[in-house]
Amino acid sequence: MGCNSKDAELAADVLLKADLRGIDSHGVARLIGYVRLWDKKRINTKPEIKIIHETPSTATVDGDGGLGLVVAPFAMKIAIKKAEECGSGWVAVKNSNHFGIAGYHALMAVEKEMIGMAMTNASPLVTPTFSKERMLGTNPICYTFPAGEYPPIVIDMATSTAANGKLEVAERKNLAIPSGWVQDAKGNPSVNAAELKAGGSLLPLGGDRDHGSHKGFALSSAVDIFSAVLSGANYGPWVPPFVPYLDLVNDLPGEGIGHFVGAWRIDGFRPIADYKKNIDQWIHRFKHASKIDDSQGVVIPGEPEYKAELINRVKGIPLVKSVQNDLDELAQRFNLETL
Amino acid sequence: MGCNSKDAELAADVLLKADLRGIDSHGVARLIGYVRLWDKKRINTKPEIKIIHETPSTATVDGDGGLGLVVAPFAMKIAIKKAEECGSGWVAVKNSNHFGIAGYHALMAVEKEMIGMAMTNASPLVTPTFSKERMLGTNPICYTFPAGEYPPIVIDMATSTAANGKLEVAERKNLAIPSGWVQDAKGNPSVNAAELKAGGSLLPLGGDRDHGSHKGFALSSAVDIFSAVLSGANYGPWVPPFVPYLDLVNDLPGEGIGHFVGAWRIDGFRPIADYKKNIDQWIHRFKHASKIDDSQGVVIPGEPEYKAELINRVKGIPLVKSVQNDLDELAQRFNLETL
Numbered sequence: 001m002g003c004n005s006k007d008a009e010l011a012a013d014v015l016l017k018a019d020l021r022g023i024d025s026h027g028v029a030r031l032i033g034y035v036r037l038w039d040k041k042r043i044n045t046k047p048e049i050k051i052i053h054e055t056p057s058t059a060t061v062d063g064d065g066g067l068g069l070v071v072a073p074f075a076m077k078i079a080i081k082k083a084e085e086c087g088s089g090w091v092a093v094k095n096s097n098h099f100g101i102a103g104y105h106a107l108m109a110v111e112k113e114m115i116g117m118a119m120t121n122a123s124p125l126v127t128p129t130f131s132k133e134r135m136l137g138t139n140p141i142c143y144t145f146p147a148g149e150y151p152p153i154v155i156d157m158a159t160s161t162a163a164n165g166k167l168e169v170a171e172r173k174n175l176a177i178p179s180g181w182v183q184d185a186k187g188n189p190s191v192n193a194a195e196l197k198a199g200g201s202l203l204p205l206g207g208d209r210d211h212g213s214h215k216g217f218a219l220s221s222a223v224d225i226f227s228a229v230l231s232g233a234n235y236g237p238w239v240p241p242f243v244p245y246l247d248l249v250n251d252l253p254g255e256g257i258g259h260f261v262g263a264w265r266i267d268g269f270r271p272i273a274d275y276k277k278n279i280d281q282w283i284h285r286f287k288h289a290s291k292i293d294d295s296q297g298v299v300i301p302g303e304p305e306y307k308a309e310l311i312n313r314v315k316g317i318p319l320v321k322s323v324q325n326d327l328d329e330l331a332q333r334f335n336l337e338t339l
Numbered sequence: 340m341g342c343n344s345k346d347a348e349l350a351a352d353v354l355l356k357a358d359l360r361g362i363d364s365h366g367v368a369r370l371i372g373y374v375r376l377w378d379k380k381r382i383n384t385k386p387e388i389k390i391i392h393e394t395p396s397t398a399t400v401d402g403d404g405g406l407g408l409v410v411a412p413f414a415m416k417i418a419i420k421k422a423e424e425c426g427s428g429w430v431a432v433k434n435s436n437h438f439g440i441a442g443y444h445a446l447m448a449v450e451k452e453m454i455g456m457a458m459t460n461a462s463p464l465v466t467p468t469f470s471k472e473r474m475l476g477t478n479p480i481c482y483t484f485p486a487g488e489y490p491p492i493v494i495d496m497a498t499s500t501a502a503n504g505k506l507e508v509a510e511r512k513n514l515a516i517p518s519g520w521v522q523d524a525k526g527n528p529s530v531n532a533a534e535l536k537a538g539g540s541l542l543p544l545g546g547d548r549d550h551g552s553h554k555g556f557a558l559s560s561a562v563d564i565f566s567a568v569l570s571g572a573n574y575g576p577w578v579p580p581f582v583p584y585l586d587l588v589n590d591l592p593g594e595g596i597g598h599f600v601g602a603w604r605i606d607g608f609r610p611i612a613d614y615k616k617n618i619d620q621w622i623h624r625f626k627h628a629s630k631i632d633d634s635q636g637v638v639i640p641g642e643p644e645y646k647a648e649l650i651n652r653v654k655g656i657p658l659v660k661s662v663q664n665d666l667d668e669l670a671q672r673f674n675l676e677t678l
Contacts, residue, residue: 053607053608053609054426054607055425055426055427055604055607056395056396056424056425056426057395057396057425057426057427057607058426058427058603058604058607058608059608060608060609085395086394086395086396086425087393087394087395087396087397087429088394088396088397088427088429090426090427090603090607090608092608092609115565115569127628128625128628128637129637129638130630130631130632130635130636130637130638131628131629131630131631131636131637132629132630132631133628133629135624135625135628141558143561145561145564145568153560153564155557155558155560155561157554157557157558158554159554161545161550161551162551178549178550179550180550186631187631187632205544205545205551205554205555206500206544206545206550206551207550210517211500211517211518211519211545211546211550212500212501212544212545214638214640215496215497215498215544216544217640218494218496218640219480219494219496219558221492221494221625221640222482222484222494224621225484225492225618225621226454228617229484229614229617229618229621230454230603230605230608230609230614231608231609232609232613232617235617235621236621236624236625237624253617253620254617264397264429264569265394265397266569268392268393268394268396268397268429269392269397269398269399269429269431269569269570270392270399270431270569270570270571274571275568275569278567278568278571278574278592278593279564279568281592282563282564282568282574282575285474285575285576286467286474286560286575289466289467289470289472289474290470290471290472291469291470291471292469292470292471292525292526293469293526296469297469297470298467298468298469298470299468299469299553301553301556301557301560
């Protein structure tokens with residue numbers, strides 16, 4: 001596509017990390033989507049990514065229309081450098097594209113004994129509580145906490161009840177989905193995953209007002225504001241969509257999509273050894289909280305993905321047939337070896 | 340109780356602000372609870388609150404067992420000062436107590452054209468997904484965003500499906516509560532608010548695994564770790580409880596309860612005028628998102644509390660009889676005028 005080899009390797013690393021961690025929806029399965037955006041001239045493969053505003057602990061980055069897979073790590077490196085210098089670092093990003101899994105970026109901080117944060121806005125598919133209009137993305141929030149003897153805690157969650165990927169699985173298998181995941185185009189509750197592509201929408205975490213969907217809406221709003229209003233990117237219904245069934249709208253208020261990343265140095269608050277002793281005790285205690293059902297204990301955030309990576313690094317990454325076909329199609333187009 | 344008059348006025352201001360904003364559960368209704376903790380020698384009314392660790396943009400504060408209502412504003416002032424100096428400021432707090440509404444503290448940043456953040460851990464009443472053990476508080480997260488022509492956006496939410504106060508209302512009125520709010524002591528779903536005081540527990544936002552309770556659990560965990568593991572306070576099931584029906588446990592790993600507060604300067608990212616233009620457009624657009632039901636539009640976070648304050652400042656704060664009685668009882672005990 002014209003990326004230099006350093007950028008291409010970084011983008012591949014972000015996608016592979018998702019597959020290694022078992023987050024198939026955000027791995028190489030998405031490669032064809034990035035190529036589709038490039039075909040539509042919506043990705044600049046030779047971006048001049050730069051800082052356009054800064055203070056000792058904050059900055060805004062213009063991604064120049066580059067791949068989010070490349071722009072977000074650039075921003076995270078700045079956040080980490082600022083944290084090294086003054087305890088914490090925060091970077092708002094405009095004019096970017098889909099950045100893959102938030103966890104990749106936030107985990108960069110953990111390697112430096114810092115707490116990491118990453119969020120991004122995304123294709124408008126989620127309604128505010130009481131609305132039938134698609135106004136927000138699945139807008140993920142990610143926090144990563146280093147631990148001592150345990151793997152890091154990785155919270156990496158869409159602020160909708162369910163992420164897109166889960167609906168696709170249900171739709172493929174023709175299964176009903178739980179209530180509270182989607183509503184139809186008129187705003188009626190639905191258990192049919194196909195409603196999303198028929199003008200319906202995803203629901204914010206909580207599902208409905210009685211179950212706290214105003215909180216999911218609020219969290220998703222915070223992600224949108226941090227990522228785009230603070231950076232100068234597009235927000236709400238103006239976010240340039242990644243999914244093929246939504247079109248780009250006119251009169252955009254900003255540039256591209258937005259991210260917000262940050263890092264706090266742990267020793268900006270207390271000695272690392274004290275923190276590690278306590279975080280390990282926290283993890284140990286929560287893992288041993290009394291179970292409702294003996295067969296299923298408490299799951300520490302990030303634990304399933306950590307275990308998947310241990311297995312996938314040995315056994316390789318399983319790919320479904322349709323993704324293999326997509327990759328082969330791309331390989332042929334770009335004169336590369338097929339799988 | 341022995342507070343100096345400056346601290347007493349500040350604490351009263353925090354409680355009154357909750358009542359003004361219509362958050363009755365966290366206003367003067369709680370005064371008797373703070374007195375109860377003081378009776379148990381769990382509140383130091385003459386604390387020496389101090390910074391025990393810092394970098395240019397971060398600090399840890401020891402609250403010396405003081406009222407959270409006084410300790411948290413002290414911490415927030417430091418966060419704001421650090422943000423003035425280097426773009427953002429972050430303060431972890433240990434050895435504190437219940438801090439009232441998170442919104443009070445985070446709104447201090449808005450007065451300085453900053454985005455505010457406040458969180459705290461709290462009495463263990465919430466279970467992790469798959470557990471029947473009370474391990475976490477309702478652990479609120481609060482973000483405040485200044486706006487231009489509109490009132491500020493205030494997200495101030497418990498990370499459980501429902502906050503304690505709502506259960507108390509249902510219990511008083513003998514009403515069934517929605518599914519997903521509580522479970523009984525064995526971990527069975529329940530619609531009976533009284534289960535909470537009978538060994539049951541509140542559920543994390545989402546309610547159950549199908550509806551995303553692992554996300555509510557993850558958010559609540561993040562609040563606990565930021566507030567206590569990062570500061571050296573107590574976490575998880577060791578958090579010293581505020582509610583009278585839970586006892587203090589032994590072998591505490593830290594000191595008091597913990598908070599985490601912060602502020603980002605908006606002009607650390609872009610000119611304030613640009614931000615204000617966009618945040619006003621954001622609010623306007625979301626307020627006008629198409630409705631499911633003509634009678635109910637989208638509610639911007641903080642809007643109901645803003646409206647309540649406008650009314651209450653004119654008409655006064657309505658108090659239910661039981662709160663009036665509590666206040667009169669306290670007035671008699673401390674030789675003050677009754678209501």
